Amino acid sequence: MRIYKVGGAVRDRLLGKPVTDIDWVVVGATTEEMLAQGYRPVGADFPVFLHPKSGEEYALARTERKSGRGYGGFTFHASPEVTLEEDLIRRDLTINAMAEDDQQNLTDPYHGQRDLEARVLRHVSPAFAEDPLRVLRVARLAARYAGLGFTVAPETLELMRQLSESGELKALTAERSWKEISRALMEDQPRVFIEVLRECGALKVLMPEVDALFGVPQPATHHPEIDTGVHTLSVLEQAAQHKQPLTVRWACLLHDLGKGLTPEEEWPRHIAHEHTGLKLIKAVNERFKAPKDCQELALLVGQYHTHGHRALELKPSTLLDLLQSFDVYRRPQRFEEFIAACEMDARGRKGLEQRSYPQADYLRGAATAARNVAVQPLLEKGFKGPELGEAIKRERLKALKAYKEAASA
Known part of the structure; x- marks a missing residue:
């Protein structure tokens, strides 16, 4: 049994970024051996176990093949014969297909370190195109690492374009899509996420309403950028x-x-x-x-x-x-x-x-003025039910008139 740290933890350590989640892969082990060492099984689809002390996830090395549509349309095979290289080749990007042992010795069969240095997001194998979720994931990673100069490799973008045109994106569940979208929007450069999706044709499949904004002009007086899609990206950039x-x-x-x-x-x-x-x-x-x-x-x-x-x-x-x-x-x-x-x-x-x-500040002040209207005096005057609601509304309107006059003075 040999245990390796894989994926994002290796990538981020090499980039000098903080490592939060750690994925572990176990080579040369059976389910029975894992259970005998106190690991607790959690995966229904493939063998994943929780470490008896740390609670971290450990997955048996596995291969996979496409068996249906969408993110879940795969058949997995895990056995002690599956090699580390076979496990790594099923991953999405070369920079996520590296592993290291407990001595930090790097296993990098698909040149992930070279692509890290070149600042390129590149797919590991043609099997990339079998999983439509990877379109969203690559766009999200592009948004995360844009500040470091990362771009998507042209050949990977072409595979993403083929996926977008294949209809496979429509097989994604709302939950999986939202998980990637919400994480992407919280990255430092979320506009890059939208730009990459648009470049590979995925935006018009997933969010045709947003895609339709590009090329639509606005009055230059209020919008010097003119294009509504460009404006939307700029607003998102400001939010970030x-x-x-x-x-x-x-x-x-x-x-x-x-x-x-x-x-x-x-x-x-x-x-x-x-x-x-x-x-x-x-x-x-x-x-x-x-x-x-x-x-x-x-x-x-x-x-x-x-x-x-x-x-x-x-x-x-x-x-x-x-x-x-x-x-x-x-x-x-x-x-x-x-x-x-x-x-x-x-x-x-x-x-x-x-x-x-x-x-x-004007809106905040207006909200405070309306909120400060006391209800108790109206109750003491005998107002109740719908009449009380109308009386409160009148007092709030009076307060807002006074607020506006004071602000204009």
Whole structure:
């Protein structure tokens, strides 16, 4: 029995990056031998075991062959005869197909170290094209390592293009896709994830609503970058630079989908794109079964982001409706995330990345003014039921009028 550290742990150590998750592969062992040493079995599809003390996962060396569609369409074979090289060749990229023993002696049959030094993401074997999830995974790694100068090898991009055209991407489950998408959006350069997907044709399969934004012009007065797709990537870039959470980054990606529906004869204007885009945002949310908080914020930002930009001009009644829509009294964090998404949208424009956004503090102040309306005096006056609700609304409107007057003074 020989045990090796494999995959990302080896890659990141060689890159000088912190190692978090460690994958182990065991060569020359049987299931019975693993159980005899106290390892606990966990894998239903193939032999994976938990270490009796550390709890880390140890997998028996295995080979695999394609037996069906999608991520799960594989038959695995694990036995003591399977070599380390045979196990490594089934992996996605050369930089993930390296192993090291407990003395840090490197086994690198597919030249992963050379590709690390050349900053290239390259597939190990033609079997890469058998797993459609790898399209998303490579795009995610491109986003993670773009800052180090990594690019996708042309021949790997071609295989990704073939996968995108084959229909295999449609066999991916929503859960697997969302796991890769959500992790990619939280990388330092999430725009690279979208760019790589677009370059290999996967974006128009997975998110045709986002793909449709490229080539759609906007008024140069407000959008010096003009192209709506380029703007969307810039907004996402701002969200990453400002360390925004996943909810905000997801909303930033989807906020302008309605512009993809504007008839060409109306370009570059996009009247009511906030409302036309809602059905598209809902469709993308449902396709990937995004978490509820991501879904809700994306829809709200899509509908109200132009309200955010025009906050200083809004009538008190419109401002109150906006606050009510977000339920700022019970869910203040969601409104804070909306403000953040609006600010990223305003900054995601060529040459305006450092612009100030006074609307943010104005909206926060409005929420505080409305939230500070005391309910107890209204109860003491005998208001209850629907009448109480109307009385609270009147007082909040009064508070917002006073707030707007004070802010304008």
